[in-house]
């Protein structure tokens with residue numbers, strides 16, 4: 001396992017309580033400082049003996065690959081999307097499709113590392129609050145590790161596929177009368193009481209696994225650094241993890257340029273967009289987040305300050321898209337490229353289109369949109385936004401008539 005320590009992201013203090021989720025001295029966010037020295041004598045291809053996937057990048061990860069809890073996460077496709085690019089006006093557009101992970105979202109990247117760590121420290125019960133995908137993923141990894149699992153979900157606001165997964169993998173599913181931010185407060189209290197080991201992205205081990213989406217993109221582009229990477233932003237763990245990965249690659253000299261990190265939020269849940277618009281380093285939480293993209297229906301993003309730093313320090317930006325733009329982008333991606341993503345993921349594509357239209361993205365940029373989750377996660381939204389099936393009798397003439405229309 002690569003040497004590492006947990007430190008406070010705000011004050012730098014070393015943290016030795018494995019259950020801590022904030023700094024005891026300043027209340028700051030935690031992060032992991034990896035010892036990257038061994039990587040400084042290596043090249044990217046030195047890792048290619050291991051197949052592409054999260055554990056190829058073990059020297060960047062704070063967990064022992066020999067003891068990993070894994071169901072083959074990562075190694076997802078990076079699609080060349082010229083048809084979609086034509087539609088929205090970008091010549092060199094790629095989609096990193098993290099909906100191809102074992103439970104259908106990028107959360108598996110963080111969860112394999114987070115649950116491996118939980119197993120190392122002997123945790124028996126793991127838990128999380130979730131808009132859906134974190135719970136689906138944790139439930140699967142807890143099953144694989146033989147741990148008990150409790151998940152806290154905002155009542156009535158979790159897409160069918162995600163809820164089904166958490167139930168199916170045997171987690172205790174608790175439906176909280178409240179939104180995600182409130183469910184997270186409950187899970188954090190139980191973690192403080194040591195009733196469970198918390199695996200939300202406030203846990204510093206989770207984002208470490210999520211760094212690997214960036215390492216894979218670089219491998220898949222043969223280290224031709226894109227100009228821009230666009231992600232949906234909910235709790236803001238993923239964009240922060242991608243930034244951390246870039247900083248680490250720069251530190252070991254594998255890259256010299258850093259893509260502009262661009263964070264997209266839904267209009268009904270956009271604290272980061274507002275903070276960015278007013279040039280602030282911190283954001284004001286929103287009380288009543290609302291959007292069809294339930295995975296980013298979050299008003300108080302835990303890693304929001306990290307996300308803002310990621311955006312400012314890479315020269316990126318943060319903009320919002322409407323629910324209608326999200327649904328249009330979801331369909332456009334499906335119908336031009338055959339890629340099915342859930343609404344939150346489509347926010348990155350909707351954001352790309354909006355930024356081209358407003359002249360912020362140049363059509364010659366090399367752009368990667370990260371699409372975070374699978375279309376099958378949320379069938380209800382798709383069914384209500386597409387034309388219904390055509391009903392007919394078994395009469396062949398009637399069927400021929402319908403087909404010719």
Ligand SMILES: *Cc1c(COP(=O)(O)O)cnc(C)c1O
Pocket residue numbers: 105106107133134201232233234235236237238239295296342344345372373374
């Ligand atoms: C969790 C999730 C997001 C948001 O990611 P953050 O790290 O919370 O910003 C976006 N899309 C999907 C599909 C997700 O599951």
Ligand SMILES: [Zn+2]
Pocket residue numbers: 008009010011012013023024025026027028
């Ligand atoms: Zn601190």
